[in-house]
Amino acid sequence: xxxxxxxxxxxxxxxxxxxxxxxxxxxxxxxxxxxxxxxxxxxxxxxxxxxxxxxxxxxxxxxxxxxxxxxxxxxxxxxxxxxxxxxxxxxxxxxxxxxxxxxxxxxxxxxxxxxxxxxxxxxxxxxxxxxxxxxxxxxxxxxxxxxxxxxxxxxxxxxxxxxxxxxxxxxxxxxxxxxxxxxxxxxxxxxxxxxxxxxxxxxxxxxxxxxxxxxxxxxxxxxxxxxxxxxxxxxxxxxxxxxxxxxxxxxxxxxxxxxxxxxxxxxxxxxxxxxxxxxxxxxxxxxxxxxxxxxxxxxxxxxxxxxxxxxxxxxxxx
Numbered sequence: 001x002x003x004x005x006x007x008x009x010x011x012x013x014x015x016x017x018x019x020x021x022x023x024x025x026x027x028x029x030x031x032x033x034x035x036x037x038x039x040x041x042x043x044x045x046x047x048x049x050x051x052x053x054x055x056x057x058x059x060x061x062x063x064x065x066x067x068x069x070x071x072x073x074x075x076x077x078x079x080x081x082x083x084x085x086x087x088x089x090x091x092x093x094x095x096x097x098x099x100x101x102x103x104x105x106x107x108x109x110x111x112x113x114x115x116x117x118x119x120x121x122x123x124x125x126x127x128x129x130x131x132x133x134x135x136x137x138x139x140x141x142x143x144x145x146x147x148x149x150x151x152x153x154x155x156x157x158x159x160x161x162x163x164x165x166x167x168x169x170x171x172x173x174x175x176x177x178x179x180x181x182x183x184x185x186x187x188x189x190x191x192x193x194x195x196x197x198x199x200x201x202x203x204x205x206x207x208x209x210x211x212x213x214x215x216x217x218x219x220x221x222x223x224x225x226x227x228x229x230x231x232x233x234x235x236x237x238x239x240x241x242x243x244x245x246x247x248x249x250x251x252x253x254x255x256x257x258x259x260x261x262x263x264x265x266x267x268x269x270x271x272x273x274x275x276x277x278x279x280x281x282x283x284x285x286x287x288x289x290x291x292x293x294x295x296x297x298x299x300x301x302x303x304x305x306x307x308x309x310x311x312x313x314x315x316x317x318x
Contacts, residue, residue, distance in 0.1 A: 005104035007170035009043030012221025016052035041229035051219030070102035078104035115150035170196035252305035277310035
């Protein structure tokens with residue numbers, strides 16, 4: 001039976017392993033999902049998101065990805081399915097497919113069409129989100145992008161969407177602006193129908209969580225879910241000293257994953273899991289390309305600084 005989704009706690013966004021022919025490596029994917037589901041304190045897993053290279057997955061592959069996840073971990077773990085397309089009709093098709101395939105919630109990406117001045121036409125954002133909401137009875141998480149790229153919703157638009165689309169239960173906040181992030185938390189929590197805020201500010205996660213987020217949804221969780229759970233729990237307890245110590249463990253992974261160019265961040269996470277013995281290979285589909293050997297060496301050193309090894313990855317902190 002599908003578990004009820006709550007927009008809170010630690011929600012890793014899983015990777016998508018490919019074989020040497022760049023086809024989905026089903027056995028590696030299943031192992032990866034089991035690894036994440038085994039981390040005590042993980043509240044859900046996101047599939048078909050940025051971390052899974054959704055830009056490179058066909059509709060059929062996205063359906064198969066979700067079906068595998070449901071089969072492998074869906075009985076005990078809610079699954080959030082990404083809806084990432086500029087095409088409104090395809091977005092509705094993806095939403096219906098995800099609903100029928102067993103997702104517990106949907107992560108709604110903004111339509112890339114809106115990057116060309118769509119912030120001046122909030123009714124266009126509403127049309128995209130409402131179209132998806134009409135296609136499913138699942139709760140929706142809006143993916144809030146940085147404003148500067150043209151895809152971030154202005155605060156007024158974000159509040160309007162949350163008020164007009166009752167199935168919106170949360171946002172995944174990547175505004176990358178600390179004062180605005182705090183405003184999102186305060187104003188979405190103050191709505192008549194509270195909307196939760198899940199941080200994806202993995203480069204400054206402690207500060208973000210301390211502002212009062214309801215949880216986090218992050219691709220870095222594909223590698224450091226155990227550290228994220230420990231940090232989340234320390235913040236919830238109000239234990240700043242422990243939270244700072246855990247954040248010191250996380251910081252080298254920030255340097256490993258989130259350096260320039262950011263387009264390679266999930267590429268780096270795949271390489272990290274190879275180094276940690278959790279994936280056999282780190283293949284990516286074009287336009288992404290395999291990392292050079294010197295960067296893989298750098299990642300290995302930073303993982304060691306974080307205390308991550310094949311023996312400690314995904315394990316509870318002592």
